[in-house]
Amino acid sequence: MLERSLVVSAPGKVILHGEHAVVHGKVALAVALDLRTFLRLRPGGGGSVTVRLPGVGVEASWDTPRLRALRSGCPGPPPPRPGTAAVRRGPSVEQLDTLREFAGITAESSAPESLATLAFLYMCLAISAKYGDVPSVDIIVWSELPTGAGLGSSAAYSVCLAAALLTACGAIACPLAEGESTARWTEEELSLINSWAFQGERVIHGNPSGVDNAVGTWGMCVFAEMSLVASRVPTLRILLTNTKVPRSTKVLVAGVKDKILKFPAIMNPVLDSINAISQECQSVLEAMPGNPSPEYYPVLEELFDINQHHLNVMGVGHPSLDRLCHVTASHGLHSKLTGAGGGGCGITLLRPDTSPLAVEAAKRDLCACGFECWETNIGAPGVTLHSSSSLKADVLHALSMS
Ligand SMILES: Nc1ncnc2c1ncn2[C@@H]1O[C@H](COP(=O)(O)OP(=O)(O)OP(=O)(O)O)[C@@H](O)[C@H]1O
Ligand SMILES: C[C@@](O)(CCO)CC(=O)[O-]
Ligand SMILES: [Mg+2]
Numbered sequence: 001m002l003e004r005s006l007v008v009s010a011p012g013k014v015i016l017h018g019e020h021a022v023v024h025g026k027v028a029l030a031v032a033l034d035l036r037t038f039l040r041l042r043p044g045g046g047g048s049v050t051v052r053l054p055g056v057g058v059e060a061s062w063d064t065p066r067l068r069a070l071r072s073g074c075p076g077p078p079p080p081r082p083g084t085a086a087v088r089r090g091p092s093v094e095q096l097d098t099l100r101e102f103a104g105i106t107a108e109s110s111a112p113e114s115l116a117t118l119a120f121l122y123m124c125l126a127i128s129a130k131y132g133d134v135p136s137v138d139i140i141v142w143s144e145l146p147t148g149a150g151l152g153s154s155a156a157y158s159v160c161l162a163a164a165l166l167t168a169c170g171a172i173a174c175p176l177a178e179g180e181s182t183a184r185w186t187e188e189e190l191s192l193i194n195s196w197a198f199q200g201e202r203v204i205h206g207n208p209s210g211v212d213n214a215v216g217t218w219g220m221c222v223f224a225e226m227s228l229v230a231s232r233v234p235t236l237r238i239l240l241t242n243t244k245v246p247r248s249t250k251v252l253v254a255g256v257k258d259k260i261l262k263f264p265a266i267m268n269p270v271l272d273s274i275n276a277i278s279q280e281c282q283s284v285l286e287a288m289p290g291n292p293s294p295e296y297y298p299v300l301e302e303l304f305d306i307n308q309h310h311l312n313v314m315g316v317g318h319p320s321l322d323r324l325c326h327v328t329a330s331h332g333l334h335s336k337l338t339g340a341g342g343g344g345c346g347i348t349l350l351r352p353d354t355s356p357l358a359v360e361a362a363k364r365d366l367c368a369c370g371f372e373c374w375e376t377n378i379g380a381p382g383v384t385l386h387s388s389s390s391l392k393a394d395v396l397h398a399l400s401m402s
Pocket of ligand 2: 023150152205207209210253
């Protein structure tokens with residue numbers, strides 16, 4: 001059992017192409033975002049598990065003997081093959097019902113705090129059942145990511161939980177040496193973290209593809225058939241806009257499935273077309289040098305436009321996202337939704353030669369719609385272990401360490 005405190009973090013993500021289609025076996029291009037979720041785990045002596053999730057208003061504590069008694073119903077997935085996302089066996093309906101009853105969560109509640117608590121309980125019990133005893137720990141999770149806005153907050157949360165709980169149970173090492181500021185796990189350990197994070201995503205999403213937890217674990221990826229198939233994307237300038245319209249990935253993913261079942265002959269060609277967009281975009285990105293010149297951009301922009309129309313056809317658009325696309329188009333910029341859609345965030349591609357004045361003008365108009373936007377470069381490290389001295393003051397404060 002772990003004797004010292006640890007802090008782990010995992011990044012959010014931006015999906016360039018392939019959201020929703022990836023749930024149905026198509027290719028997705030996704031990149032880590034420099035906004036992270038942080039988790040601090042402290043070994044506790046009190047025979048209890050305490051969890052604080054300020055982002056969703058959860059503060060809970062359970063006695064370890066009560067949790068131990070619940071564990072037999074929570075077997076975990078078999079070990080993954082290196083580089084693969086995970087197997088598709090996870091929590092059963094009965095297991096989740098038992099945990100809901102234990103935590104006082106009403107059936108079918110999709111409230112953020114209910115899903116976060118359920119994912120925590122499932123992962124804590126299943127990981128400890130497989131690798132050791134229920135650890136007496138005190139956990140706090142805080143995030144720079146907006147919750148439920150399409151930037152992979154659920155996956156960053158699940159990846160942090162998997163890394164911390166597996167380390168606490170001794171299933172993976174604690175690779176941070178004295179004097180080091182950050183450390184990462186071995187490839188095999190990352191595969192295990194990813195596999196368990198996928199189980200957390202299953203609790204939150206219902207039917208995740210695994211792309212978000214793969215990005216949270218490895219940082220950036222091209223994702224197909226439950227596996228990473230490549231991992232290099234050039235630096236792209238992106239304007240990220242949060243429409244602040246709340247939505248649930250679980251509900252949107254279920255809606256797309258219903259539409260495909262209802263109109264297979266109409267929807268399957270749309271999925272195939274999105275797959276072709278991801279492949280086309282991947283080949284453009286692969287041909288681009290690290291600091292690309294403007295000549296590559298017209299194709300990337302057109303692919304954004306086509307995919308945005310497809311996502312509308314699939315029923316995951318929203319008037320706020322149409323407005324976002326319209327406003328940026330009036331500044332000569334091209335946008336699409338990112339993540340599950342239905343509100344949440346959109347991304348706008350900025351060319352290397354897009355002037356700061358043009359970006360400022362677009363931002364002003366987007367903010368006038370009530371949206372929040374910020375410019376970012378995409379690409380960030382995957383799940384990471386931190387020394388407390390390497391953390392910024394706001395993170396230390398949020399994790400009650402200052
Ligand atoms: N910081 C956090 N603390 C606790 N739970 C969180 C946190 N961030 C996200 N969650 C959980 O994840 C849920 C949001 O997941 P959801 O998949 O709907 O959105 P997302 O992951 O932000 O977007 P997308 O899946 O489109 O990328 C919340 O309702 C909550 O249960
Ligand atoms: C909508 C979706 O494709 C991406 C959510 O970020 C769902 C998934 O892949 O699990
Ligand atoms: Mg999610």
